[in-house]
Amino acid sequence: MQKNDGISMSVIRRLPRYYRFLCELKERRIERVSSTKLAEIMNTTASQVRQDLNCFGGFGQQGYGYSVSQLKEEIQKILGLNNNYKAILIGAGNFGSAIAKHLDFDKLGFELIGCFDSDPAKKGESLGDLTVQSDGDIEAFCSQNRIDAAFLCIPRSSAERTVARLYGLGIRSYWNFSHYDIASRYPDAVVENVHLNDNLMTLCYRMTNN
């Protein structure tokens, strides 16, 4: 059913939103949804919705709309949310700790199995179910555990050296909150960047030029 070769990133970036809305519809015990209704929630057109979902094989029946739970399951599979990727968090400062506590990783395809900080004072601190480990223990931990991804909540200044170590340990996927440009140094890495500073500056621009 899946035919997701060469899907554009803009379609891919809409998938999590479809998924979120379908989860909400399911929670509200709604069983079927039309492309028109989905378009309304997604703030787009019905034709765009049909086109998006057709990229992945199309799941609707003309005149019947989509089965909410079937479409949710399919998108969940396409997104790979059942894959239970093992991740480590690097940087247990204010921001890293908040990320660790704030997100429901298992619903997002990940299991956070370790967290590390270079500050010796943080070693042994609890972070949800985890205990902060020393930065120096990353190698030992990675040799004992399969690690699929690293979440980087560290400043740019330490990111370059840290990514070199993680890459050397075979980690190829990064959720990157630092401003270090991993993708241009490691073209084969899969990187999602979150640039909060850029985002806030964009808000500032739009307020200024509205």
Added chain:
Amino acid sequence: MQKNDGISMSVIRRLPRYYRFLCELKERRIERVSSTKLAEIMNTTASQVRQDLNCFGGFGQQGYGYSVSQLKEEIQKILGLNNNYKAILIGAGNFGSAIAKHLDFDKLGFELIGCFDSDPAKKGESLGDLTVQSDGDIEAFCSQNRIDAAFLCIPRSSAERTVARLYGLGIRSYWNFSHYDIASRYPDAVVENVHLNDNLMTLCYRMTNN
């Protein structure tokens, strides 16, 4: 010099990155930069760089490149980073607190002047230089202070009601970490969304389909 009417959002979203790189170049005391060098840092082409900067009037001299400090100042002005917009933070949980402590708001165009939480237990807690106030005090605070923007670090479930209050108080700009779709309810609001969940699901998709 500014001619930024009808600039596409994709150009606008690149401006903070130009700005960041120019700040770095300035810190390294580099005085001039060519479009080729900027393109290399930005991971794009020199022609794209010239085209982007031309949208705002162009600042380079053929053969001389750009003056780092002049271009930095100009982009700072275009972004409105000197405007010192007054902002309040709603939601001082793990995530909101981390945001409040983690970011250098004054360098990003904002001054955080109040933070509020609906949990009575949080009232009076320190958050950097601020003290967490009760959610119920928002109206009084906004009547005594000019508020330009609200940063929403609250769950979707309480966002709808909170935004209705803030909008009623005249706040039209939002940095939104909740999944509540402010822009579709209030088309005249300026909204920047940060959807961390969607971002992590996209990483999961890309790892699965790499």
